[in-house]
Amino acid sequence: MINGHTQLYGIIGDPVEHSLSPAMHNAAFQALGINAVYLAMRPMHLQEGFHGLRSLGFVGVSVTVPFKVAVMEWLDTVDPVAKAIGAVNTLHFQPALDGSITCHGYNTDWLGANRALAEAIDLTGSTILILGAGGAARAIGFGLRQEGARILLTNRSEAIGRRLADELQACFIPPAAIADVRADALVNATSVGMQPHDGAIPIAPDLLDRFTVVMDIVYAPLETRLLKEAATRGCHTIDGLRMLLHQGAAQFRLWTGLEPPAEVMRTALVNAFHARCA
Numbered sequence: 001m002i003n004g005h006t007q008l009y010g011i012i013g014d015p016v017e018h019s020l021s022p023a024m025h026n027a028a029f030q031a032l033g034i035n036a037v038y039l040a041m042r043p044m045h046l047q048e049g050f051h052g053l054r055s056l057g058f059v060g061v062s063v064t065v066p067f068k069v070a071v072m073e074w075l076d077t078v079d080p081v082a083k084a085i086g087a088v089n090t091l092h093f094q095p096a097l098d099g100s101i102t103c104h105g106y107n108t109d110w111l112g113a114n115r116a117l118a119e120a121i122d123l124t125g126s127t128i129l130i131l132g133a134g135g136a137a138r139a140i141g142f143g144l145r146q147e148g149a150r151i152l153l154t155n156r157s158e159a160i161g162r163r164l165a166d167e168l169q170a171c172f173i174p175p176a177a178i179a180d181v182r183a184d185a186l187v188n189a190t191s192v193g194m195q196p197h198d199g200a201i202p203i204a205p206d207l208l209d210r211f212t213v214v215m216d217i218v219y220a221p222l223e224t225r226l227l228k229e230a231a232t233r234g235c236h237t238i239d240g241l242r243m244l245l246h247q248g249a250a251q252f253r254l255w256t257g258l259e260p261p262a263e264v265m266r267t268a269l270v271n272a273f274h275a276r277c278a
């Protein structure tokens, strides 16, 4: 029940009304009997909104597109991996000794991707091919580097792909050379295959049997064409909601210090996803 003691959490983004995170985090609070609420918020003015969150006593806030870089300016500390990625998706407001409220920024996108992949393979020493070189590929790449995976990266725009590959100390694979690659896992970090373009696939289906595991960050549809084609070729597949789940679980752990109820969160995510599509 919401009352005078209810702790405030939420997500800022634009647009934000279709976010699945409120369903996931509120289900987790409820399952653990925590008096807290998680809201979706679209700030009219980001800086004012950020300071508003701080002064109104918010505890934890997720940050999504397009604010992941801009909010970094006002943080008291930024986690080193988030700094390397250049984006934060998690804010944690904490009281300082002098009574002021400090704000600490983290990135759990990479943790979500690592955790989702680690359910299927041992990342250390594995070879992973990342498709894409945008913000998602960047977070996933830095995360895999933390785990000691060998990273291969390809991208439609070669110059952009090479730049990110250099930063990650990864090997850039020109799109024309993908046919020569074999790897433990393939991660689609592009938006290819997302509704309404569900028929699209970011790699030729015939090449999928070179990978043991295939993960897609796209979760609408839940079973993308990439995952369907991969499953028919015997690959272990990981859908985009697993990464979303694990990045949310990492946020929950950070904010509450408690072990998140992962199954409850996954069910809430899937239900919210289907309700959104209905």
Ligand code: ATR
Pocket (backbone or CB within 6 Å): 131, 132, 133, 134, 135, 136, 137, 155, 156, 157, 160, 189, 190, 191, 192, 202
């Ligand atoms: P995000 O921050 O969510 O990762 P982004 O920065 O727009 O999004 O990155 C999108 C990625 O998907 C890029 O790697 C992009 O390739 P380009 O660098 O060539 O633009 C890739 N992408 C998007 N649409 C694509 C398509 N139709 N075919 C191949 N790659 C595509």
